[in-house]
Amino acid sequence: MKKILAILFILLVASTLIFASGAKEDEKIELDFWTWRTEDVDFYDKVIKLYQERNPNVVVNQLAYKNTEYNSILMAALQGGEGPDVFMGRAYGGLYTISSSGFAVAMDDKIDLSKYNKNTLEGSMNIDDKKHYGVPALSQVIFCYYNKRVYDELGLSIPKTFSEFKDNLAKTQKAGYIGLANGSKDAWTVETLMGGVGPNFYGANDFYYQMLEGKKNFLDKDFIKAIEAIKELTPYMPKLYNGVGYSDMQSSFFNEKAAHMIGGSYEAGNFSKNNPDLEFGIFAIPSREGGSSVTYYADMNWVVNNNSKKQEAAIDFVKFLASKEVSQMIINDLKMISSTPGVDASSEPFIEEVLNLMKDSTNYIFLVPFRYHQPTGSSLWQNAGQGFLNGTLSAYQAAKSVQDGIASYYKPFQK
Amino acid sequence: MKKDTQRVYWILFFITPALLIVVFFILFPLFLSLINSFFGWKGLSREGFIGFENFKKLLTTFPYNERFSNALSHNFIWFITTMLIQNTLGLFFGYMLSKRIIASDIFKRIFFIPVLFSIVAVGFLWSMYLKSDGLVNLFLEKIGRGDLMQAWLGSEKTATFSIIAVNIWRWIGFPALVFLAAIDNVDESCIQAAYLDGCSEVKIFTRIILPLIVPAITIITVLTVIGSLNVFEQVYVMTDLGGGPNYSTDTIGTLFYRTAFGSVDTGSPEIGIGSAIAVLIYLMTFIISFLSIIVGKKKEVSL
Numbered sequence: 001m002k003k004i005l006a007i008l009f010i011l012l013v014a015s016t017l018i019f020a021s022g023a024k025e026d027e028k029i030e031l032d033f034w035t036w037r038t039e040d041v042d043f044y045d046k047v048i049k050l051y052q053e054r055n056p057n058v059v060v061n062q063l064a065y066k067n068t069e070y071n072s073i074l075m076a077a078l079q080g081g082e083g084p085d086v087f088m089g090r091a092y093g094g095l096y097t098i099s100s101s102g103f104a105v106a107m108d109d110k111i112d113l114s115k116y117n118k119n120t121l122e123g124s125m126n127i128d129d130k131k132h133y134g135v136p137a138l139s140q141v142i143f144c145y146y147n148k149r150v151y152d153e154l155g156l157s158i159p160k161t162f163s164e165f166k167d168n169l170a171k172t173q174k175a176g177y178i179g180l181a182n183g184s185k186d187a188w189t190v191e192t193l194m195g196g197v198g199p200n201f202y203g204a205n206d207f208y209y210q211m212l213e214g215k216k217n218f219l220d221k222d223f224i225k226a227i228e229a230i231k232e233l234t235p236y237m238p239k240l241y242n243g244v245g246y247s248d249m250q251s252s253f254f255n256e257k258a259a260h261m262i263g264g265s266y267e268a269g270n271f272s273k274n275n276p277d278l279e280f281g282i283f284a285i286p287s288r289e290g291g292s293s294v295t296y297y298a299d300m301n302w303v304v305n306n307n308s309k310k311q312e313a314a315i316d317f318v319k320f321l322a323s324k325e326v327s328q329m330i331i332n333d334l335k336m337i338s339s340t341p342g343v344d345a346s347s348e349p350f351i352e353e354v355l356n357l358m359k360d361s362t363n364y365i366f367l368v369p370f371r372y373h374q375p376t377g378s379s380l381w382q383n384a385g386q387g388f389l390n391g392t393l394s395a396y397q398a399a400k401s402v403q404d405g406i407a408s409y410y411k412p413f414q415k
Numbered sequence: 416m417k418k419d420t421q422r423v424y425w426i427l428f429f430i431t432p433a434l435l436i437v438v439f440f441i442l443f444p445l446f447l448s449l450i451n452s453f454f455g456w457k458g459l460s461r462e463g464f465i466g467f468e469n470f471k472k473l474l475t476t477f478p479y480n481e482r483f484s485n486a487l488s489h490n491f492i493w494f495i496t497t498m499l500i501q502n503t504l505g506l507f508f509g510y511m512l513s514k515r516i517i518a519s520d521i522f523k524r525i526f527f528i529p530v531l532f533s534i535v536a537v538g539f540l541w542s543m544y545l546k547s548d549g550l551v552n553l554f555l556e557k558i559g560r561g562d563l564m565q566a567w568l569g570s571e572k573t574a575t576f577s578i579i580a581v582n583i584w585r586w587i588g589f590p591a592l593v594f595l596a597a598i599d600n601v602d603e604s605c606i607q608a609a610y611l612d613g614c615s616e617v618k619i620f621t622r623i624i625l626p627l628i629v630p631a632i633t634i635i636t637v638l639t640v641i642g643s644l645n646v647f648e649q650v651y652v653m654t655d656l657g658g659g660p661n662y663s664t665d666t667i668g669t670l671f672y673r674t675a676f677g678s679v680d681t682g683s684p685e686i687g688i689g690s691a692i693a694v695l696i697y698l699m700t701f702i703i704s705f706l707s708i709i710v711g712k713k714k715e716v717s718l
Contacts, residue, residue, distance in 0.1 A: 017717060079459055097683045101458040183547070185569040187659040188680055242660065243547035245567025374674065375478050376682040379657055387661035392571050405478050 029059045029313045032084035036070035043333050051320050058313055060086075078103040081307055085314040086321075089134045089303035091123030093371030098303070099126040099133035105304040106131040110315050111322065115341040119363055123298025127372060134301025137338035138330070140264045141354050141361065142195035142295040145271075148279040150177060150259045158281070162229065162288045169236035172259035179236030181258035184245025190385035191378055193230050194260035195364055200284070200291030201226035204362040210317045212369060214412025219396070220404040227388060227395040229287070234389065236260075242390050254278055265354050266299070269335045282350075284357055296361035297368055298339060366402075373409045380405040432574070445697060452690035458683055466518055469691040479688060485662055488668040494643035496576070501583040502590050502635055509594030510620065523595070527588035534585065538652030541581040542568060545653075555671070568654055571663035578653050580662060586642075590635045597631035598624055626716045633711025637704045644700045647672065667696055 025136035035044060039066050048060045063084070067072050071094075077083035078098065089095045089104065098104050107113065107130050111124075113121060116136055124134035146168075151157070154175055159165035183192050202223045210216040216223075236242050238252065253261040254275040261267070262285070271278055284292045302318045304311060320326060327338035331351050345351040363369070370377025384401045387393035393401070407413035455462040458630040461636050473479045508526060512519050529537065545567035552564040567577040601624055609619050647668030650658060655671050657680070658665025673681045675689020 052700065075459065093682050097458050097677065100683075101460050183569070184660070185547075185566070185654075187655060187657050189682075239565065240547035240552070240566040240569070243545070243569035244699065245546070248548075371680070371682055374677070374682045374685050375482075376680060378680045379682070382680065383657060383659060383661045386569075386659055387571065388662060390569075390571050392661065408477055 009265060019322075029058045029310055031086060031314055031317055032059060033060050033062050033317070034070075034074065034084040034087040035062065035064045036067045036088055038064045038066060038264070040064075040334060043329070046162055046333075047321070047326055047329065051317060055316070058317070060317060074098075078305070078307070079376050083307065085305055085307050085308040086317055087303050088137070089124075089300055089301045091134075091136075091298040092368055093373075093376065095124060095134055095301055095303070096126060096372050099131075100128065103306050104133035105306050105308075105311060105315070106133055107135055107304070107315075107318075108132055110304075111135055111319055117341065119296060119361075120339045121296045122368065124301045124362070131186065134303040135318055136298050136300075136323065137302050138298075138300040139337045139339045139358075140266055140297055140299045141265045141337070141358050142192060142262070142364070143265065143282045143357055144196060144285050145253065145261045145263055145280050145282055147177075147253070147256060147259045148281050149256070150175070151281070158283045158363055159286060160295060161286050161290055162232075164354065165285060166232065166236070169233070169260060173236050178238050178252055178258035179260060180233055180235075181249045181253045181261035182237055183241040184386050184389045185243050185245040187382035187386055189246050189249065190380070190389065191366060191382050192264065193233075193262055194226070194366070194385065195264075195295035195383060196229050197233070197285050198223075198226040198365060199293040199295055199362050200287035201229050202365075204291070204293035204360075206282075208362050211365075212412070214415055217413055218399045224395045227252070227385075227398055230385070231389065231395070242386070250274075253280075265337055272335070282353055282357065284360070292357070292360050294357045294361050295364045296358060297364035356384055370406055375405045375408070377402065377406050448690040448693045451686055452694050454687055456684075456686040459686070461686075465687075468594075469687040470695075473691050473695075474680060475541050482662065482665065482670055483692070486645070486658065486665045486667045489664065490643050492575060493579060493646050494639060496579050497639050497643060498636070499584065501587050502639060504583075505587050505590030505635070506594045506632075508587070508591035509598055510624070512591065512595045512618050513598040523592070528589050530588045531584045532585060534648045535652050537581065537585045538578075538649055542653045543585075545577055545581075569660055571660050574654060574660060574664045579648050581653070584647050593635055594628065595630050597628035601627045626714075629711060629714045629716070633708060633715075636707045636711065640703045640707055641700055644668075644696060644703070667692060671696065 007410075033048070035041075036250075037044070041062065044062050048062060051060060052058060070088075071090075074083060074087060075097075078101070083103070089098060095104070107124070113132055113135070120136045120139055121132060124132045124136055126133055128181060144165075149166075150172055154171055156168050156171060159168050172181035182189060182193060184193075200218055202220070202225070202341075207216060207220065207222060211218070211220075233242060238258075249258075249261060249263075250267065250270065250291075251274075252258040253263075254271045256275070256278065268280075271280060284294045286292065302321050304314045304318055308314050322340055324340060324343050327340035327343040330338045331343060331345050331348050335348060335350060337354055345355055366377030366381050370380075381398075381401045384393060384398035386396040387401075388395060403413070451461070453464060453466060454464045455468070474484055508522075512523055512526075546552075547566050547569070549567075551567065555561060555563045565573050567573050605623060606619060609623055614622075645668055646666040649671050650664050651672075652664055654660070654664045654671055658669045671689055671692040674685050674692060677684035
């Protein structure tokens, strides 16, 4: 009996050794890759397949979490010292939380970022040490969508001034459409309204950079004019617009009930998906004197986990994600604006149109500089804007509540 | 002696599992948030000990103090309206049901059905009904009262009350059933005797039934206190975490969540201040519930 046991034991040990060495021969590097784009899982599978074909020793596991739950799941994983090797990171303040806690790898000496747009790079920069903790992936622009069929039907043309814009809204409304699809029930869409209407009223980059230095602030008369201009659009919004939420806005536009909608470049894919026959165009909302500035912001970064044990492989995968090849796929398949420099967008007329508008752009006024600390400029304006559109705050009171809130931590405003 | 130790072991045997769960999942996190509230935080990493600085900041510096008092005032509105409308109506329904009027058994079930619904589902459905072009406004238009149409959840004047109304709709069956059980427990012979003495219905209710169901009223009051101080899901589902429009539906629950965890819009988490809010919520819930129990106990009578 003892003999049999001994032989069994030897066999067991021997077999483990054999299997162990066998495993070593074709050991693959496994990378975990997290995204919040549950709707783009197939797309990223395609990208991963391409990468794996060229790097047969690497296996990338994609895991997509629901957009709204992504942040908390990612944070919990990172705090526990784990998490994915490569992940989609937000930009500006959203990424700052991660980078300032030491969970992201600085990319400055890993990938050549010199050709990227300066504004875009701000999205991945940590405001304390000025290093970039991600590679910019996507950019967004805010403008006004219009229904081309309705414009043709009513013989309208793209407005050059704010009064022409209001004329168009009135004419489409008279023809039985909802002039402007926007409402104010969902606070963040009020920020989009400011992003769409504001720049040409408050003076785009001139105001923006002076404001950052504290030479101007949100009580400036031009900024208050921008707030007031938003109110001028309410007669063309749906009835009881303050009870109209985001999904209702979207559906009224893609179902061709509404002729215009102020929104971001991120809407386009969704519009076409829900109504493939919808023909839409875009324009920058002009001020009374004209002007063609649009609001711009970096939206997503590819980030490498600082606690990853396979950083080298992870960085290589990020290089691939940020390559011109994948960027081209992002433009063609996802209809999104890739931040990678020098990608050809001529095959996608919509993207080309957006890139055209982007030539005269200014940073998203609350999202870009004021999403680092609480209370964020975004949340301050979103609420003040709702109060203003509901008629409980005047334009000045709304501006003051934003100004006071930001001044509670922003040094240039405390002078 | 031996019997006593055996008894103790048995008691321990039954209590320990539940006690462990309470300790690990309730007391321990509570203790952690108390500790966290005494430290400074940078993003997700804990820095040095700062004593009561977080509490001071929450209660005295702008904008935290303004947000906190605004949120607390809404919790107060929740408490008052729930007490006045939900619990009074619940008592009325319970009393009516105790009269065993026709189909009272069916009504009992109908009242209780919404209590069983998930709060998220109820909130979601009602936010559809309360949309600008939702069922409620459509109904008002159809009956010729288009002038009453509102952006129920989008207007600062109506948003909180709309959410409270939905919550009352969902929850009223619970107090109604508790009061029904309490009223059913009142000694029938006592009420019969009062009738024979020529007591009016109102007097029987106020002088006999009401004093005898004080324990039930205490329970419902304590639950209302706890519920009102912990309002979160209803607001989260029907408006948003920001307590919009313009903070008009903000409660300390939503304020706590967005302060402590942050979000894409609201910025980096402020775990220290968030923990301070959590500790205050706990303290308030504990103290007010305790007081209601004491007051309730004093009012209790027995036959």
